[in-house]
Amino acid sequence: MPKPPSRRSKATSPASTDSTSAASSVNEDISQQVDPSSATITVSAVEVTELTQEEQSDRLYLERKVERAFFEAGKALIELRDRRLCRSTHKTFDEYCLDRFGYNRSRSYQLVDAAVVVDNLQKCPQIVDILPTAEGQVRPMTKLEPQEQQEAWLRAVELAGGKVLTGRIVKDVVQRIMERTQVPNTYQLGEVCQILAKDNPELRGKGGCWAIVSAVNDFSCSVRMWDGEYAVGLQHLKSFNYLPQECQQMQVICDRINRVYSGGLEESVQGFLESLGKLKRAYLTGLEEKVLSLLEVEIKD
Structure with a gap:
């Protein structure tokens, strides 16, 4: 009668033994760890130096x-x-x-x-x-x-x-x-007014100049002057009460002066243009017309 096969003992390699031991060691370490919620974290204090007098x-x-x-x-x-x-x-x-x-x-x-x-x-x-x-x-x-x-x-x-x-x-x-302090704005587009500088530093040197209303706002007007456009409060304007035809004449004169002013001519020309910007009449004299026409020719050339 044949003998039943004999059972041989399963060999355990050294690596397997070491792995088991390591796992047991890890489990043992985890079990001994402190609850994270009660852990204490140490933070090193960083000293903030005060500003010196010079730094301040x-x-x-x-x-x-x-x-x-x-x-x-x-x-x-x-x-x-x-x-x-x-x-x-x-x-x-x-x-x-x-x-x-x-x-x-x-x-x-x-x-x-x-x-x-x-x-x-x-x-x-x-x-x-x-x-x-x-x-x-x-x-x-x-x-x-x-x-x-x-x-x-x-x-x-x-x-x-x-x-x-x-x-x-x-x-x-x-x-x-x-x-x-609201005052109704009664000025109209194209109306010719005199600038009253008073104590407004932005209008320094513009007192007495004439200007043409180009936009009517609630509390101010945009006006064109001999050297550009400005926003002026109602208290700094006074109407010349020119007739419509006279206002149109001044509009033409203003356009001509502006073109010459923007033409890049010598600074000496500015004095003449400024004098035209302070006219108290709605026309140019014969001499003023000749000089302005000459300047217009110069900027074209």
Whole structure:
């Protein structure tokens, strides 16, 4: 009778033994680990050094530069415009700003107007340390008189209560002031008016000049003068009460003067054009007509 096959013991390799031992060791380590929710994480403290006196001074200086960036830009544009420093390369200031800075007419004059307002605010002792930090804060105030601008800014700062002073806050304050002093605008397109500069720094040197209304707004008019276009408050205008035909004559004269002014002629010509810009009559004399015609020929050549 044959013998049943004998059972041989299964050999266990050393690698298998080591693997089993390692697994047991891992399980044992996991079982002995502390609950993660009660674990303590050690964070090394990083010492923050205080600013030195010189660093504090530098920080304040740099912050002021950031805050005054729009103001400095506006001041520079005013000088570039008033001194006509772009006349060698561009016919008009508007073209120059667009080519050199990418500013359209609206943006250029927003910065110019803002600089005029900030200059006015700096005259008020109560405002020295709380000047605007962005052009958008200033824009609504350009419609007000200098004294009203100071009043509006102080009121807006008070309403902000130490928080960020937004353009919306300023706009609301300005609106209330304008409603308080609202005067109906009765001027018409094409009407010829005299400029009353009073205490408006933007109109410095323009007092007594004539201007032609090109747009009628709620509280101001856009007017064309011998050297460009301006936004002027109603309180700075006085109608000459010219007849319609006389207004048309002045429109033609204004167009002719503007073309010569933009022609890039010598600075000496500017004095003559400025004298025409202060005429108190709706016509040119024979000599004035001859000189202006000669200048028109020059810019064509």
